[in-house]
Amino acid sequence: MISIAENLEKAATRIRSAAEEAERDPAGVQLLAVSKTKPAELLREAAEAGQKAFGENYIQEALDKIEALSDLPDLEWHFIGPLQSNKTRPVAEHFSWVHSIDRAKVARRLSEQRPAGMAPLNLCIQVNIDDEPTKSGVRPEEVPGLAQELSGLEGCRLRGLMAIPDPANPAAVQRERFRELAGLLAEVRRGVDNGALDTLSMGMSGDLEAAIAEGATIVRLGTALFGPRDYEAQ
Ligand SMILES: *Cc1c(COP(=O)(O)O)cnc(C)c1O
Numbered sequence: 143m144i145s146i147a148e149n150l151e152k153a154a155t156r157i158r159s160a161a162e163e164a165e166r167d168p169a170g171v172q173l174l175a176v177s178k179t180k181p182a183e184l185l186r187e188a189a190e191a192g193q194k195a196f197g198e199n200y201i202q203e204a205l206d207k208i209e210a211l212s213d214l215p216d217l218e219w220h221f222i223g224p225l226q227s228n229k230t231r232p233v234a235e236h237f238s239w240v241h242s243i244d245r246a247k248v249a250r251r252l253s254e255q256r257p258a259g260m261a262p263l264n265l266c267i268q269v270n271i272d273d274e275p276t277k278s279g280v281r282p283e284e285v286p287g288l289a290q291e292l293s294g295l296e297g298c299r300l301r302g303l304m305a306i307p308d309p310a311n312p313a314a315v316q317r318e319r320f321r322e323l324a325g326l327l328a329e330v331r332r333g334v335d336n337g338a339l340d341t342l343s344m345g346m347s348g349d350l351e352a353a354i355a356e357g358a359t360i361v362r363l364g365t366a367l368f369g370p371r372d373y374e375a376q
Contacts (some may be wrong), residue, residue: 146184147191149367150175157361160354171354174220174343176364178203179372182210188367189214197241197362199223201232208236222304222343222362224278231255234297239264241304241343241362244280246291249298256297264301265292266343269326271305271319279305285326286333293334300334302341302359303327309348316349320356 153173161168176197177185185196185207197220198204204219211217220239227248233240234255243249243265256263267288270279280288285303292300303326307319323344331339345353347366354361364371 144369146187146193146367150188150191150193153363153366156350156366157354160351163351164355166354166357170359172360174222174360174362175367176222176346176362177207177368178223178364180368182207184368185211186214189217193367194218195220197222197364201229205232205236227251234263235260237263239266239301241266241360242268242278243288243292244268244278246288249292249295253295253297258297260297262297262299264341265298266302266304266341267292267300269303269305269323271323272308272311274308277306277308282322282326286330289330289334293336299338300336302339302343303330304343306346307344307349309346313349313352317352317356320344320349320353320358324357 157171157173158168161171174195174197175188175193178199194216195218199222208219219237220241221233221237222241225242225248230248230251234252235257249265252263267285268279269285270277270281273281289300303323305323307316324342327342341360342358343360345358345361347363350361
């Protein structure tokens with residue numbers, strides 16, 4: 143049996159040490175619990191231990207959990223998986239964040255479908271930071287233009303950039319990728335000034351220290367909290 147509360151504590155300790163090492167305020171790094179393939183009861187256990195932000199990759203699976211945990215009012219749901227433009231409505235209606243924007247069309251639909259009474263949907267552009275043709279995300283050179291297009295969308299707020307560098311990269315290359323993403327965010331900020339471009343969603347269970355050293359503000363941890371995935375739907 144794994145103890146989610148213990149794993150959360152260990153993760154918090156890793157985040158704190160990495161932040162201190164980088165002379166950063168640990169409060170500037172948010173832990174996103176990536177709960178894909180994990181049952182709602184494990185998320186409930188995490189929530190009871192104080193975790194509020196959860197990242198999900200698959201829409202139907204996420205909606206089932208959101209429903210099952212609807213008695214916990216202060217959970218924050220982040221969509222972090224590939225998103226097709228014909229699947230945007232439930233995301234617009236049930237999530238606070240989308241980390242995986244890779245096309246203006248998807249963002250425009252989210253903007254149209256965001257219910258009027260809800261807070262703006264926070265968006266991150268997913269960057270293919272290894273620049274490999276088979277990977278999702280936009281190429282680094284396309285980021286400033288896409289950011290420009292997204293910056294004026296009603297009902298949404300462009301918050302920053304997300305990347306999943308190849309975990310097989312040697313440590314030094316991994317750190318270099320994180321640094322490149324941080325540099326790209328600085329470039330976007332020079333072109334788009336919405337006062338909210340504060341987010342670098344980067345770093346996972348295996349490389350959160352390098353990501354925090356390079357400025358991560360959200361680290362997305364799955365296996366470090368919940369153990370190995372139960373299945374992979376895709
Ligand atoms: C699954 C997933 C994670 C978590 O990865 P771990 O290595 O298990 O921490 C983070 N980000 C995204 C986008 C994911 O799909």
